[in-house]
Amino acid sequence: KARTFRTWLEHLQATGRLAVIDKKVGLQYEIAAIAKKLDGQKAAYFTKVEDYEIPVVSGICSTRSDFAEALGTDPYGMISKFTEAVTSPMPCQLVERQSAPVKENVVLENIDLLQMLPIPFHHEKDSGNYITAGLFIVRDPVTRKQNVSIHRLQVSGKDKLGVLLLPRHTFHLYKKAEELGQSLDCAIVIGTDPVTLLASQASTPFGVDELEIASALRGEPLEVVRCETVDIDVPAFAEIVLEGKILPHVREPEGPFGEFPKYYGPRSEKEVVQITAVTHRTNPIFYTIVPAGYEHLLLGGIPREASLFETVRQTVPTVKAVHMSLGGTARYHAIVSIKKRNEGEGKNVILAALANSFDIKHVVVVDEDVDIFDMEEVEWAIATRFQAEKDLIVIHGTQGSKLDPSTNNGVGSKMGLDCTVPMGSEPMRYLRIKIPGFDQLDIETYIS
Ligand code: FMN
Incomplete structure (x- = not known):
């Protein structure tokens, strides 16, 4: 069910949880507003976004049960399953490009992100169009282990993105490259299965590859394929991959941007990603996460x-x-x-x-x-x-x-x-009131 982005969408549709919006919608605010109205109920699938040929999806998992279902468990089993995968990751499987749908189309020249992709503009005071649901993959050149996380990406130019790198693993690898005067290769993966998406958020010690956590959660190796212009492996069944480099010693303004606490993150000088290639499936689907949504x-x-x-x-x-x-x-x-x-x-x-x-x-x-x-x-x-x-x-x-x-x-x-009850409290003091028979009672049998 949750093998790829598409099979998950099919599953959502089969279970009545995909709202297909055929009415033409605008990139600015309209996608975010509609997706937010459906938040926690249904995923939104926009078939006509302005004059783009590429549809947009948002809200593929917006309840705890959605994530639990994708993981093949229930909300109570989710935490132990996730912990197990974090502690015992499983290697991915590198496949040839012929077996990788994400290589069906390769664009190496004349890249113009906003012209190619329906990248939404979410909140009132945002500084621009943002890619919010890209798995950002980099590699440690020494250990060759990859790191995966999600970073907000402002479209700053035709083939340029501003990125917020909080001081965690990606930032650390970037700083090491920058100190040597080098750029850091990266890939931005849009449209994967929900399990891989969730794995990207694992809190791990430095050096653990979140795609290997995704493999462990799936119970079989995630298929990955080498990028065209950078030394990164990406999920072979992803919808869209942007390849690029975080440039050394370059900072440009990024933000403000509506963030998870429902306030704006400030504008400041941030790192810049130069895009070097775009690969995508035929008839790709763009995926966006509305910030601060479920x-x-x-x-x-x-x-x-x-x-x-x-x-x-x-x-x-x-x-x-x-x-x-x-x-x-x-x-x-x-x-x-x-x-x-x-x-x-x-x-x-x-x-x-x-x-x-x-x-x-x-x-x-x-x-x-x-x-x-x-x-x-x-x-x-x-x-x-x-x-x-x-x-x-x-x-x-x-x-x-x-x-x-x-x-x-x-x-x-x-x-x-x-708020725990003091030990040895007098028994009646904290005894919850209870109506015997309440739990078993079927109210329908009493109402005519
Ligand atoms: N972390 C950032 O540093 N910058 C961001 O802009 C950012 N945006 C995020 C957007 C979404 C939708 C989500 C789910 C998370 C975002 N995060 C962001 C959090 C990181 O992806 C997350 O903390 C990740 O586990 C960090 O991985 P790392 O410790 O391997 O670097």
Whole structure:
């Protein structure tokens, strides 16, 4: 089902989750607005985008169940499956170009990105048209291991993109190349299966190739093919691949751009990608992620949950579940449920969760009876099991997300709420009210 972008779209269509929009739509705002209206319900497939021949798709996975289904599990099995793949990646399989649909068309000259591809313009104050759903692949020249992540890409010229490289793995490899006065080869892959997309967001130690995590998640090697103009291997069944180089010692203005916290990331001097080739399937489909939509939030949130779960488990082995909630942008709010065995463990969970990622700002810890995926339940736990005087931890002056506008360029406070019931509480005090027979009752049999 989730083998390729196309087979996943077919699956969505067969299950009534693909909205086909045949009405002609504009690149600027209209695609984003329609996709956002359908967010969490259906993927949008735009067949007529201005005068382009290439259709646009958005929202291929916009619920937790969508991702779970693509991974061949349910929302509760997703985190362990992802962790397993991160800890035991599987090599990809390099195939010949004849077996790679992404090589059906190769463009080496006269590249004009905006003329070739329907690249949308998403939010009001964005600086331009942006590629938001490209898997950005680079290679470590020493180990030859590749790294995969997603980076926002502003169309800055006919064959030029501005890129935001936060200080993680891609940035590190780029800086090493730049110090030697060299460019860094890259490939931007648009339109892969949802499993490969999710794998790109894994939090891994430096040196792990996320395409190998994709292989492990699929249970068989992902087929990859060598690029035409750069030393990079890309998924052979991708819709579109842009090949290029991040130029050394070149910076140009990029942004502002509407980001996951639902605010704009600022304009500043950023690295530049020079495009050297475009390859694509015949009748390719363009894929866009509307920033701050559920697809964007969950893509970051699910791999973060896998990493958070492991970190908390090292401290409190009885962790039941973790949830990076959507209201917390799936980055800033962590909710953790535990089976508390020792007094104080709720606070240890808070410390572990805050240490897991600088992005995590607020942590709520609850007992295992609370369904942490139901935010009304979580609020109820805060309302009835928490006393700020003894259950609150606040730490000032820590590094957080620079995209959180309430921080001082990232520096701000962290907070943890321990909503676990004190051990040895008098039994009736925290006993949930219950109507016997409620769970089994079928209401339909009572209504005429
Ligand atoms: N990270 C960035 O550094 N810059 C971006 O512009 C950026 N945009 C993203 C857009 C989307 C839709 C998603 C899902 C993620 C984005 N990220 C961005 C996050 C990285 O892709 C992610 O943290 C990745 O795991 C980093 O991989 P690495 O640690 O191997 O470099």
